[in-house]
Amino acid sequence: MKVVLQRAKNASVTVDGNVTGAIDKGYVLLVGITHSDSLEDVQYVAKKIAELRIYEDEQGKMNRSILEEGGAILSVSQFTLYADVKKGRRPSFIEAARPEYAEGLWQAFNEELCAYGLQVETGIFGAMMDVALINDGPVTIIVESK
Numbered sequence: 001m002k003v004v005l006q007r008a009k010n011a012s013v014t015v016d017g018n019v020t021g022a023i024d025k026g027y028v029l030l031v032g033i034t035h036s037d038s039l040e041d042v043q044y045v046a047k048k049i050a051e052l053r054i055y056e057d058e059q060g061k062m063n064r065s066i067l068e069e070g071g072a073i074l075s076v077s078q079f080t081l082y083a084d085v086k087k088g089r090r091p092s093f094i095e096a097a098r099p100e101y102a103e104g105l106w107q108a109f110n111e112e113l114c115a116y117g118l119q120v121e122t123g124i125f126g127a128m129m130d131v132a133l134i135n136d137g138p139v140t141i142i143v144e145s146k
Contacts, residue, residue, distance in 0.1 A: 032081030
């Protein structure tokens, strides 16, 4: 499992002209699932993200988590995170999980984040999405389970 986390001042996902998810302060998560991922990977990454200390404290040090800061999550499925561009000019997506497998794990991941008390907004799995955000910092971190 691979997640690109962007700390955002605000963000939204639009599908066919309709906003499907929007947050103010929080994280935009681009979530990639590979065929070998399991519920253990989902739990590990959700815990890591919920507890990750990337908000500044009173001294300006990254020492506060999203749980302490009171932010929300915008979770977007993103199979292209597993693109392989080593050969040729067209990406291979062979490492990305099949949609019927990946969707269940993505939903489980979102539910796991909710279990931490986080507000989770989402895009629509498999849809063409327009993602808009104002990156805060900018802070962009890759979180992987393996």
